[in-house]
Amino acid sequence: MAMQVLIAAMAAHALTFAPPPPFPPAHALPQQDASVSAVAVLNGSSSVKGIVNLSQQAPGGPTNVELKITGLKPGKHGFHLHQFGDLSNSCLSAGPHYNPKKMSHGAPGDRMRHAGDLGNVVAGLDGIAETTIVDLQIPLGGPNSVIGRAFVVHELEDDLGKGGQELSLTTGNAGGRLACGVVGLSSK
Ligand SMILES: *[C@@H]1O[C@H](CO)[C@@H](O)[C@H](O)[C@H]1NC(C)=O
Ligand SMILES: *[C@@H]1O[C@H](CO)[C@@H](O)[C@H](O)[C@H]1NC(C)=O
Ligand SMILES: [Cu+2]
Ligand SMILES: [Zn+2]
Numbered sequence: 001m002a003m004q005v006l007i008a009a010m011a012a013h014a015l016t017f018a019p020p021p022p023f024p025p026a027h028a029l030p031q032q033d034a035s036v037s038a039v040a041v042l043n044g045s046s047s048v049k050g051i052v053n054l055s056q057q058a059p060g061g062p063t064n065v066e067l068k069i070t071g072l073k074p075g076k077h078g079f080h081l082h083q084f085g086d087l088s089n090s091c092l093s094a095g096p097h098y099n100p101k102k103m104s105h106g107a108p109g110d111r112m113r114h115a116g117d118l119g120n121v122v123a124g125l126d127g128i129a130e131t132t133i134v135d136l137q138i139p140l141g142g143p144n145s146v147i148g149r150a151f152v153v154h155e156l157e158d159d160l161g162k163g164g165q166e167l168s169l170t171t172g173n174a175g176g177r178l179a180c181g182v183v184g185l186s187s188k
Contacts, residue, residue: 064133068129082151104169118133147185
C-alpha cells in the first residue's frame with residue numbers, strides 16, 4: 001500500500017515537471033512561400049476613383065503595385081499607404097502614413113522614409129494616372145503586412161520630404177485626401 005502511494009506521488013511529480021510540448025516542426029507551420037495577390041478599390045467624396053492590384057511572389061521579395069486612377073487633375077499627386085483600413089470617417093480615419101520603422105517622410109528610394117511612401121502618381125491631360133510601382137517595404141504577409149491598410153491619393157504633389165515646409169517630414173505636404181481604398185486579399 002505504502003509503495004502504491006509512493007508510485008502515485010512519483011507519477012504526480014513526473015506530470016508536474018513534464019517538459020513543455022515541442023514546438024511544431026517547420027513543415028507543420030502555415031505555408032509562407034505562396035504568392036499573394038491583393039486589391040484596393042479607391043473612392044472618396046470627389047469624383048476620383050481607382051483600382052490598385054498588388055502581388056508579391058515570395059516573402060521578402062518585391063511587391064508589384066499596378067494602378068489606374070481616374071478623375072484627377074493633370075499632374076503629380078501624392079500616393080501612399082496609410083496606417084489604418086478605417087474609412088469610417090472617409091479617408092481621414094485612415095490615419096498617418098504607414099510607418100512601422102518609425103522613420104520620417106521621404107521618397108520611395110530613400111533609406112529614411114515611411115514604408116507607405118510611394119511617391120507621386122502622375123495624371124495625364126485625361127486625368128488618368130496609370131503606372132506600376134515595385135517596392136520592397138509593403139509586403140502582403142508577415143509582421144509588416146499592408147493587408148488591411150489603406151491607399152490614399154492626394155490633391156497635391158508629395159514633396160518627398162524635401163519641401164522645407166512644416167509638413168514635409170510627415171505628409172510631404174500633399175494636401176487633401178481625394179480618394180482611398182483598403183487593401184484586401186484578391187479573389188483572383
Ligand atoms: C463612392 O463614394 C461616393 C461618395 O461617398 C458614394 O456615393 C459611392 O457609392 C461610392 N462608390 C462605391 C463604389 O463605393
Ligand atoms: C487589375 O486586375 C484586374 C483583373 O484581375 C484587371 O481587370 C484590371 O485591369 C487590373 N487593373 C490594373 C490597374 O492593373
Ligand atoms: Cu497620403
Ligand atoms: Zn510618408
